[in-house]
């Protein structure tokens with residue numbers, strides 16, 4: 001087994017298997033612990049977690065060609081819609097001990113799992129709250145480099161914009177995972193993606209990239225914007 005950086009992305013790796021196949025991975029911030037049943041691979045005494053693109057929209061966007069990943073070692077990230085922590089745990093791996101991921105989730109059931117995960121990861125903070133009301137958790141969250149949003153709500157572009165206004169540094173990035181069917185199942189996904197980008201532009205963001213996640217995630221896209 002061999003390990004190489006994945007493109008020029010800091011904190012993201014390619015594991016190269018003896019048969020020549022490759023899978024993306026992150027360095028496990030909590031060695032010995034799995035989060036969602038992913039494989040752990042040790043190469044030269046460093047443990048990596050395979051990052052499954054079929055389970056994580058951020059991984060799907062990366063393997064589908066996202067050119068810039070604004071989440072790097074040391075980043076502070078506000079993560080909206082953290083669920084039980086699948087993708088946030090890989091964010092935690094990437095940002096490492098100098099970074100912090102503030103994980104907002106409004107389902108008590110998912111947050112319970114998230115709390116157990118955060119106990120093993122000192123760079124993750126669980127916040128049980130509704131992402132529509134950033135003022136509720138204002139006292140818990142610093143200024144961040146990136147706001148990531150995966151809440152599958154009709155007003156998700158507004159939700160990310162309101163959080164960015166409150167917490168994002170000037171020149172920071174937003175990553176918005178769009179689930180077209182959560183917004184309007186009667187319209188073509190491509191129409192919904194354009195509408196959501198227009199909302200972000202109207203809120204003052206520059207759209208840098210839009211990645212259709214099909215077939216890894218049907219009717220989903222990832223939008224990268226800059227404030």
Ligand SMILES: C[S@@+](CC[C@H](N)C(=O)[O-])C[C@H]1O[C@@H](n2cnc3c(N)ncnc32)[C@H](O)[C@@H]1O
Pocket residue numbers: 055056057080081082083084085086087088104105106107110129130131132150151152153
């Ligand atoms: C698709 S799941 C997120 C999966 C997660 N991002 C990952 O990749 O591991 C969407 C999550 O957003 C949460 N959610 C939806 N609306 C929300 C809101 N207004 N505030 C906080 N969480 C919300 C849901 O409870 C659900 O857990």
